[in-house]
Amino acid sequence: MGYAKEEQETTLVYSAEDNEWSGYSCYSPHITKIVKLLGIENIDAEYEDGRESPLSIKFKLKSNQVSFRQGNKREMSEEQKQKAAERLAKARENK
Template sequence: MALARNEQETIVIFDVEVGNWHIDTTYPPHIRKYAEQMGEIEEQTEDRLSGWVSDDYSSSFMVKKRRKLSEEEKKKLADRLKEARLS
């Protein structure tokens, strides 16, 4: 049974002793995203994924400020994309 949207979450912890990232998520897009990158999986169901990121993957997690585009910048990017699709 799927969790209510307001109960879905992703917890990412870096364990210094292990030197690796631990991910515990109940957010469906993150379950799909991280399933193939997990090494040691502690729990995997339709509604939850919990485990350690595999040593085969380099991983870092960051937060950055979203870029705010003006209407003119949006139009320029849209025009550039349109040109690229035509060529």
């Protein structure tokens, strides 16, 4: 059954004393990423009857495993866009 869309969440809480993050997630895409990162043996997982993947997880992350980055949006000139489109068309032809 799982959780309704409006109930799905991922939370992180930082402890300066322990210098680590405590997390909880019941959002499937985040659960998948965290399990791949930490391994299923390093998380506290809750399962639903008949379900192989976790319904929700609790986990700990080291301070260096969390990063806040601002995405870099690249601005391209019309000429650069045209050249990129030509390269893509050529690559598709060679497939």
